[in-house]
Amino acid sequence: MRDLDDSGWLDRIEDLGELEGYFEPLGQSHAALFADRGPVLLVSFETRATIRARTDDQLPLGFALAEAADHSSLTLIATEESWFRDPAVYAYFDRLVDEAFFEDFDRVVFYGAGSCGYAAAAYSVAAPGATVVTLAPQATLDARLAGWDDRFSRKRRLDFVSRYGYAPDMLDGAGQGYVIFDPRQSLDAMHAALMARPQITLLPCRGLGARVETALYEMDVLEPLITHACAGSLDEATFWRLYRARRNALRYLRGLTNTLAQMHRTFLEALACRNVVARLGGPRFRNRLTVLEAELEAQGQPLPKALHERV
Known part of the structure; x- marks a missing residue:
């Protein structure tokens, strides 16, 4: 109609x-x-x-x-x-x-x-x-x-x-x-x-x-x-x-990570992006994760390995 x-x-x-x-x-x-x-x-x-x-x-x-x-x-x-x-x-x-x-x-x-x-x-x-x-x-x-x-x-x-x-x-x-x-x-x-x-x-x-x-x-x-x-x-x-x-709704997840970014919670934002990338993929989250990981490395606070990466 x-x-x-x-x-x-x-x-x-x-x-x-x-x-x-x-x-x-x-x-x-x-x-x-x-x-x-x-x-x-x-x-x-x-x-x-x-x-x-x-x-x-x-x-x-x-x-x-x-x-x-x-x-x-x-x-x-x-x-x-x-x-x-x-x-x-x-x-x-x-x-x-x-x-x-x-x-x-x-x-x-x-x-x-x-x-x-x-x-x-x-x-x-x-x-x-x-x-x-x-x-x-x-x-x-x-x-x-x-x-x-x-x-x-x-x-x-x-x-x-x-x-x-x-x-x-x-x-x-x-x-x-x-x-x-x-x-x-x-x-x-x-x-x-x-x-x-x-x-x-x-x-x-x-x-x-x-x-x-x-x-x-x-x-x-x-x-x-x-x-x-x-x-x-x-x-x-x-x-x-x-x-x-x-947990699988991209609009909600974008809102969540944007809120963390506005609060300058870099570590938590990186964890959230990594979780989304691992479960759902998504170039936006993957690109943002790359930026956040570099920032954390520069601050001497690298992300710990994900559970599936640990021996």
Whole structure:
């Protein structure tokens, strides 16, 4: 669908909704795509730009993952970064609650990242007992509570006070929740701290950077993460087991070695580069290792032989 403009793409999504369940515009800037399949429901919040940039098929992530597992899906789509703060969206979830929509499913999972992570947490209150998975979400942009976050100044005019407003409070009814973030991204870490609740597990992942969803997607962690959530088998131990995939993710490894370089930790950077070269190869890491080894030799601190080189 890459040859389509945004209007044509949305028409295709509407056709998909009519085939699978329904497609419903929600005001001028949002829409809902429902696919009626199995007794597990994945509710995802996504922006048009993110959907169209992710894969060639340009299908919403939640829709695609649910389809592969024969789960039902409800995808809320925003035409821009809106945090889904729209009376039309409030009214839609009010209607779902009135119709006892979520009670028709054995398990409900809410998912979103960033502004969409905020929405996943905020609207999860409509389905008490749901599992909520959020990546680097904002708790609110209300200046009284998060005036320290200066990244979204143009969005301060949005109403974060009325319906479905303060995401941490909306999580009180969740069965289990997971907030994944990079603690080195200080603003993301501050929002995550606001999300802390007895049933909410904070998962700080150093080195993910600001684009947590992209990083986990490229590590091939995002899909199994959501799959486990939908199966009811996600817990902290499962996440950390999945997250070991970072050891083979070149973007993550580049970020790690760049951080060590910025900290002037030459010895540790050299060890990291040598480890990557031994396991994965890569000319960038090999060339950098050559430079670092020369620097360490000049300093009288040569790298010790690797274990496989020792007699």
